[in-house]
Amino acid sequence: MAKTMEPKSKTSERMAELTEKVQGSQAWNSIFRPGSIFRKGYSDSPRNRSYVIMNSVLYHLHPVKVKRHAVKVSYTLCLGGLSFFLFILLTITGIFLMFYYRPTAAQAWNDIYTLQTSITFGLLIRNMHRWGAHLMVLSVFLHMARVFYHGAYKPPREFNWVVGVILLTLTLLLSFTGYLLPWDQLALWAVTVGTNMMGYTPVFGDQVRFVLLSGKEIGTDTLLRWYVLHVLFVPFVTVIFLAIHFWRVRKDGGISGPL
Numbered sequence: 001m002a003k004t005m006e007p008k009s010k011t012s013e014r015m016a017e018l019t020e021k022v023q024g025s026q027a028w029n030s031i032f033r034p035g036s037i038f039r040k041g042y043s044d045s046p047r048n049r050s051y052v053i054m055n056s057v058l059y060h061l062h063p064v065k066v067k068r069h070a071v072k073v074s075y076t077l078c079l080g081g082l083s084f085f086l087f088i089l090l091t092i093t094g095i096f097l098m099f100y101y102r103p104t105a106a107q108a109w110n111d112i113y114t115l116q117t118s119i120t121f122g123l124l125i126r127n128m129h130r131w132g133a134h135l136m137v138l139s140v141f142l143h144m145a146r147v148f149y150h151g152a153y154k155p156p157r158e159f160n161w162v163v164g165v166i167l168l169t170l171t172l173l174l175s176f177t178g179y180l181l182p183w184d185q186l187a188l189w190a191v192t193v194g195t196n197m198m199g200y201t202p203v204f205g206d207q208v209r210f211v212l213l214s215g216k217e218i219g220t221d222t223l224l225r226w227y228v229l230h231v232l233f234v235p236f237v238t239v240i241f242l243a244i245h246f247w248r249v250r251k252d253g254g255i256s257g258p259l
């Protein structure tokens with residue numbers, strides 16, 4: 001019995017030696033910062049628990065300590081988090097769609113049609129993207145209503161409310177610029193109506209319409225312009241404002257308390 005145990009303990013001895021060597025190496029310590037549970041000699045002290053949160057690229061988004069009401073799902077209904085989740089989902093499904101879609105008047109609708117009928121999971125991903133977009137508009141609106149209902153727009157959070165209004169505008173812009181891309185009748189007439197309305201802007205109406213259409217009437221140039229706005233410009237600006245929004249939630253003292 002003792003003889004059969006010996007090789008096993010030797011193996012575990014070697015494993016322990018190897019672990020010690022790896023954990024003591026410069027490469028290991030350059031990846032895992034002080035206080036990490038993966039560092040040599042980690043102990044479960046309050047200081048190290050704080051470090052685990054502060055030094056992790058994912059955990060540091062959360063404060064080390066949160067108030068009890070802030071983690072209650074029934075307080076925020078997680079509507080801000082849901083809006084962010086939908087934004088991520090739209091980014092991932094949108095990248096998939098980009099593999100198959102070319103933004104020209106001759107190809108756009110055909111590409112969408114082929115995507116739905118011939119590409120594996122094409123219809124599913126397209127519908128996830130479309131429904132996700134509708135849901136995001138709804139969840140951002142409901143999140144805003146929740147914030148208003150809780151009076152969370154009051155000082156010191158009034159600036160974050162303004163950032164939120166910008167995010168709502170960007171969400172609507174993302175939705176509207178995406179509407180044209182399938183290049184079907186719905187898209188064409190929705191954008192014709194929308195840009196005609198913007199053409200009534202006082203003083204600069206014609207110029208606004210010209211810039212939006214990239215010409216005098218809707219065509220391939222409009223499609224390219226809206227495509228670039230939809231997949232690059234507006235998401236880029238949105239990410240910047242999301243970062244400011246989340247940072248301010250933390251800096252303004254976390255989620256507002258119950259009234």
Ligand code: HEM
Pocket residue numbers: 076078079080081083084087140143144147150152153157160161162163164165167168171242245249254255256257
């Ligand atoms: C893309 C859109 C948006 C995203 C992803 C987003 C995300 C978030 C998240 C994750 C929180 C943390 C609390 C929670 O989940 O409710 C939050 C808080 C907050 N948001 Fe938004 N938000 C967006 C749009 C808006 C809009 C449209 C407004 C208002 C006009 C707004 C105003 C605020 C304020 C004032 C807080 C602090 C709330 C509190 O302390 O209780 N946000 N947001």
